[in-house]
Amino acid sequence: MDQRTDSAPQAIGRQGYMSRNRLAVSLLFLMNGFVTGSWAPKIPEFKERLGIGESVLGLLILGFGVGSLVLMPIAGGFIARLGSQKVVKVTAIILSPLLLLLTLLPNLWTAALGLFLLGGFVGAMDVAMNANAVEVEKSMRRAIMSSCHAYWSLGGLIGAGIGGFLMARFGVLPHAMVVTVLCLVILAVAWPMILADRPHLAESREKLRLPMTPLPWLIGIMALFSMVPEGAVLDWGALYLKNELGASVELSGFGFAAFSATMAAMRFAGDHVRDRFGAKRTLRISTVTALAGMVLAGLAPNAVLAILGFALAGVGISNMVPIAFSAAGNMPGLQPGIGLSVATTMGYSGMLFAPSLIGFIAEHSGFAIVFACVPVLFIVVLLLSHHAVHADHAKG
Known part of the structure; x- marks a missing residue:
């Protein structure tokens, strides 16, 4: 006592x-x-x-x-x-x-x-x-x-x-x-x-x-493929809504706004979800949600449905990158700074450089097909999602 x-x-x-x-x-x-x-x-x-x-x-x-x-x-x-x-x-x-x-x-x-x-x-x-x-x-x-x-x-x-x-x-x-x-x-x-x-x-x-083991690079690929769609919505979402779906200037701005709003809201809730269900399950649910949202945005017949798709994608993408970064900082036998530098460098390279490639492709094919095909990257994240178990090591 x-x-x-x-x-x-x-x-x-x-x-x-x-x-x-x-x-x-x-x-x-x-x-x-x-x-x-x-x-x-x-x-x-x-x-x-x-x-x-x-x-x-x-x-x-x-x-x-x-x-x-x-x-x-x-x-x-x-x-x-x-x-x-x-x-x-x-x-x-x-x-x-x-x-x-x-x-x-x-x-x-x-x-x-x-x-x-x-x-x-x-x-x-x-x-x-x-x-x-x-x-x-x-x-x-x-x-x-x-x-x-x-x-x-x-x-x-x-x-x-x-x-x-x-x-x-x-x-x-x-x-x-x-x-x-x-x-x-x-x-x-x-x-x-x-x-x-x-x-x-x-x-x-x-x-x-640079680490010679494959694990940091696999988690880096998870971060990369989670952030490429984020960069695509940031740089090209408004142009897609305006030029291909006929949205007004005011309405076209709501694409990234809806994406950002749901992302911020779900990031505040994401830790509780991850503590309850574990990083691996949370990542898989988030990835499937993001995939559905991006496909909806790419196949949408009008701007309103595309904006709803971007909002749903924001719900999913919101916790994919934080889980990848937590996993990168908790890999066995590797200093957190080294694992994180690999994951952040690969992840942000996707957000910074992939939109330029997307713009080049869209010039020849249109943005609808790009937004409908980008979710293929999420399938790779799903295949690698078992590595998210390292994110739970933070809880000891």
């Missing part, structure tokens, strides 16, 4: 400490999404200020993606050496003023470097905060990855939503300054609560090279 009484306050205290770690990593996801979302409404001003055309702008935006893919594996190596806490703090500090720096850069070449750095540190922080979320999952013995990604989606919506308003009312430079200050405030709140994980120096020296 006495023993149980003595242990109760310790358990409560420990759970409170865990909750602080969860709040901190959620704030990091919110900040990263906020920076990414804040960049989107700046693109037209960026193009006009530099006096460039769409083709040059496309190459500059490609530089954003290249920066992410270059720095993500480097971040994974540093996480293995130093732990995710130190890496996420450094990358977050560097990321905070980069949008302001990009606003002040005077010419095309410096802007190209600025976009490379912005994409690079968004990606590097992404790997580090996902690795820290994996450590928090382990310490709490419960899933939190889906809700962390929900906070990223929320940050993106806030950044994109207030960006245009602030720039229209106060100007481009004040907007960038507000973004920087808000990022630093969020980081200051999260800073003392970020979970300190321990690096394994002896193991990290051995494993900083």
Whole structure:
């Protein structure tokens, strides 16, 4: 009796400490999404200020993606050496003023470097905060990855939503300054609560090279094939609705809005679903749901049904990537930073580069056939879904 009484306050205290770690990593996801979302409404001003055309702008935006893919594996190596806490703090500090720096850069070449750095540190922080979320999952013995990604989606919506308003009312430079200050405030709140994980120096020296076992790459394929459809809806959904289904300009915008709304909502619920049914079953149900939604969108006879299809796809896709990232960070015999760098690099390459290929194909075949055929990728995810069992190792 006495023993149980003595242990109760310790358990409560420990759970409170865990909750602080969860709040901190959620704030990091919110900040990263906020920076990414804040960049989107700046693109037209960026193009006009530099006096460039769409083709040059496309190459500059490609530089954003290249920066992410270059720095993500480097971040994974540093996480293995130093732990995710130190890496996420450094990358977050560097990321905070980069949008302001990009606003002040005077010419095309410096802007190209600025976009490379912005994409690079968004990606590097992404790997580090996902690795820290994996450590928090382990310490709490419960899933939190889906809700962390929900906070990223929320940050993106806030950044994109207030960006245009602030720039229209106060100007481009004040907007960038507000973004920087808000990022630093969020980081200051999260800073003392970020979970300190321990690096394994002896193991990290051995494993900083790319993993030679197939498992990380198979989970990377799961992430890749889960994110290609997300990039397709983001970049081409509105054009498909408008040009091929006759939607108005206003209605065509609802495709990605519906997709984003259901994705954010289900990510907040996803951890509870995963804790109850397990990662493998949750992934399979999510994948089948996403497949049905994308097929409905591709075969829809009108814009309203296509939007409903995108919304259903958002329900499914919402938890596929978080489960893949949790599995990547919990693979036996591999440091979380290394597994996550493989999964995030492969996953985000699908979101960043596949839409360009999709655009080329759609130019010759139309978007309807693309959206109807993209779900074939989900069949591969289903075939690999048994590897999602590693995501449950976080619960110990």
